[in-house]
Amino acid sequence: MTSHSQEYDHKILGSAEIHTMSKCSPHVRRVDSDQAGYTLVALLAMMTVFALMAMAIAPSVHQQSEREREKEAIFRGEQVADAIKEYYKARARINGAAGDQALPTSMDQLMEGVPIPGGAKTRQILRASAARDPLTPEGEWRLIHPRSEPLIDFQQDVMTYAGTVVPTPEDPQIRNLQQFAAPQLTNILNTGTTSRSSSSSSVDDDSSGPFVGVASRSRRSSVLTYYGIDSHDGWVFTPLFRK
Numbered sequence: 610m611t612s613h614s615q616e617y618d619h620k621i622l623g624s625a626e627i628h629t630m631s632k633c634s635p636h637v638r639r640v641d642s643d644q645a646g647y648t649l650v651a652l653l654a655m656m657t658v659f660a661l662m663a664m665a666i667a668p669s670v671h672q673q674s675e676r677e678r679e680k681e682a683i684f685r686g687e688q689v690a691d692a693i694k695e696y697y698k699a700r701a702r703i704n705g706a707a708g709d710q711a712l713p714t715s716m717d718q719l720m721e722g723v724p725i726p727g728g729a730k731t732r733q734i735l736r737a738s739a740a741r742d743p744l745t746p747e748g749e750w751r752l753i754h755p756r757s758e759p760l761i762d763f764q765q766d767v768m769t770y771a772g773t774v775v776p777t778p779e780d781p782q783i784r785n786l787q788q789f790a791a792p793q794l795t796n797i798l799n800t801g802t803t804s805r806s807s808s809s810s811s812v813d814d815d816s817s818g819p820f821v822g823v824a825s826r827s828r829r830s831s832v833l834t835y836y837g838i839d840s841h842d843g844w845v846f847t848p849l850f851r852k
Contacts, residue, residue, distance in 0.1 A: 676833060678744060679841075681743045682743050682841070685740075685741070685742070686823060686824075687846055689719070691734070693719065694783055696711075698783075702726075708789050708790075710819075714820070720733075720735050720736075742825050742827075745825060747826070752822075753847060756790060756791075756792055759824060760845060763824075763843065763845035763850075764791055764850070775850060779852055791850075821847050828840070828842050
């Protein structure tokens with residue numbers, strides 16, 4: 610039978626033995642330290658891989674974002690071109706105007722709409738969002754005037770893209786406007802080239818007056834092409850060369 614004193618001595622001895630074992634096992638701590646070191650190295654390697662993957666993906670993400678903005682710019686620009694067409698036809702019908710006299714002189718005129726025949730109300734022809742250029746922080750379209758150098762350059766690009774033939778609008782009023790507003794370029798059929806004015810990118814036409822199209826103020830190269838053009842400021846949105 611074990612006395613209380615012996616039981617007390619046994620408990621003390623057991624504690625002393627455990628303490629002694631912990632002192633005599635330094636390899637346990639070394640193993641834990643090595644495992645922690647391996648874990649840190651693996652974590653750093655994983656972080657490096659993720660960083661490299663992010664660097665590889667970043668240009669693709671940026672390019673996709675730019676592509677979507679360019680699609681939106683083309684969508685809005687063509688809406689402006691349609692609005693110019695509707696404005697010109699309405700002015701020609703109501704006032705009998707033609708040429709410069711029937712063209713808009715500001716984006717506000719397009720957003721105001723055109724009168725509905727036989728009434729006092731107006732018909733909307735351009736949304737406010739389409740009147741903004743998504744490719745620039747300012748959001749202001751550059752106005753393209755009849756017989757201007759940017760229009761000449763765009764006409765040449767369209768001719769080159771379409772096989773040296775200028776697309777002719779089906780609407781007779783817009784066809785007449787094309788003959789009035791778009792210069793007739795020299796077409797060299799045997800070489801597939803056309804005469805060209807000075808670069809439209811060097812021209813930032815802010816003058817007031819009648820306009821027949823709009824273009825972006827951005828001078829960046831584009832991800833998409835529009836009629837084969839790969840620079841934002843070369844994209845002219847006009848009803849003159851659309852069927």
